[in-house]
Amino acid sequence: MNAPLSNHKSFVLDTMMTRIMVLVADGVSLTTLSSTLEPFQHANAILGYSRFELQLVSLRDKNPKTMAGICVSCDAQSSEVLGHCNVVNRPDQVILCCGQILKEHDKGPMRTFVQRVVQSSVPLFALGAACSVVAAAGLINGEKCAAHWKTIAPLGEKFPDIKFENVLFTGDGKVASCAGELATFDLVVGFIEKTCGPRISSEICNHFLASGKRSGATVQLLNGDALICEDERFQHVLRIMTETIETPISQIEIAHRVGLSLRQIERIFARHSFDPPSKYYINLRLTRARQLLEQTRMPLTEVALACGFSNLSAFSKNYRRVYGATPKSTRACFTGKYLDHVESISGLCT
Template identity: 30%
Template sequence: MFESSDGSLKISVLLLDGFSMLALGSILEPFGLLAREYPEGAPSVSISSITGKAATSDTGLPVSCELGLRALADSLEGAEAPDHLILCGATTGCTEPDASVTAMLHRAQKAGISIHAIGNTVWYLAEAGQLTGGKATAHWHSLSALKESYFDIEVENTLFTKWGGVTTCAGELAVLDMIMDLISGISADAAGVVARHLIMQSPRDGKVPQICQRAEQLLSVPQKLRKATGAMAQNLEEPLRLREIAQYCDTSERQLERLFSRHLRTSPMRYYTELRLARAHQLVSQTNLDLNEVAIATGFSTVSTLSRQFRANYALTPSQHRRKLDGRVASSAV
């Protein structure tokens, strides 16, 4: 028999336009299954949007919502206050936080409500100062942007990270792991029932690292090559020399070149440059850092050097790329 130690919990989900349908399904399906199996104690779930009207997903599909932001904020105090508030927005990129959402988050924190931020909604918490001195995660594509924008937050490459009363989640299927962790805190037996119905062998621990394309590519390469690429990834702002990398890996420069050529079909320094350019591309795309700051953060001596390398790799200069993105945002707002 499932029994919630605190009675029936209340879950409020705030949908922001551009949210992932996969993330929303990963929230609703487990709780829906729980309600069918244990109707007497399963959490109740309500869905809100900023306007109270339907929120639009990243695929363009609208989802009806029960409350608007003002009604949600008013519900944060008193007997009907939710136990958990889940922010569900776009998976990647940074976002300009809405002041009314930030104010609502302060009220939720003051009321002792657990907050769960999915995908780029971590930026709302960061701007609200609710992660200062703490830990957080985001989708791997946005991790570098978060690190460069908030030096007072320890950014982790994890599926989801708990810090204080806040949980940040990378998004997509990692949301399912986060929700299963939440259900496990209510009842391990109930979590087991839900996991079996969803055909989950076992939910992943939140501390499991995210696997990006490059990480997956390196799973089967020799250890010295993984060590070399790891050293490169950790030293983008002040690039190491090939000799220093070889010494760190306890090998020769020539052997290191052979390993890169054989397993990655490139040279060590070309791979290193592509890593730095990939970081620069993320910072140009996802932050408002000026190009001089981007160049410094990615180890390029000048903006002109960055621009030349960036154009060779992406067919546009950083400024052109940013203007192109700005144009798309402007056209989508019309």
């Protein structure tokens, strides 16, 4: 029988202490890492004692490098915390802290670590690329998984039985998936709020100059327009457009769903200097098409259908209008970084 998770660095026994084990993968962004660690550290500062104790664990190298090339000093390697443990020393929460791409040499150690975490019944937060790992391992309840918006399209095509959602984070008490980056802050602060109450979480937000903790169901920013325009009516229209890329609906139907007239929606878009709603909708679909062209090997006809174009001719015409190139030429020069990531993750299922 596999030994449960252990804790290489002994935690001080304290009934009020929550033990957090953070697995740091090579290539994690500083944004994701700091958004994971600093809210806990500031909560301790507010409370005046170590309510949360953090243990940093690496997958392979003792000092993994962030995307910015900065080494992170970890307390132990994952292989050192997988055995010789009793229930008392188990962490209360494990956080898989990854960038948006998981390196090939980290695939095996990550799979092993996740399996041991699950066997030990320790709740798990999966950030960034770790979302695809837990999804591929069949750990996502309800077949829904959050993922960074750049990876949603290719992952959705690779794993059709899993709904990769365009939200900050989602999940139940045992496994939660998070898009990473700044969404990590909202997930961690929400966890702290459940543990310590809203006053502490509010003070943390104030310290980091955050307007507040966002809900996990908050839609990610697909483009700068969502950040520029805070109009909730525009946000609602954008969400509907994004959710119906594969099966586009009419402008009248969009207006009906948001409870506005078509003319009102047109005025909202014009007021913020956006393209007319119909053109804006098509461009959203073409943005998704470009992601699929660059990040998957889907045939062009399938890309067209996945983005709501009934034929390749109409798709190519609109694509050239926006990008000045054909879908075929875009496919020919794509880098394959995300494709390599998705295909490496799919190997975790086998």
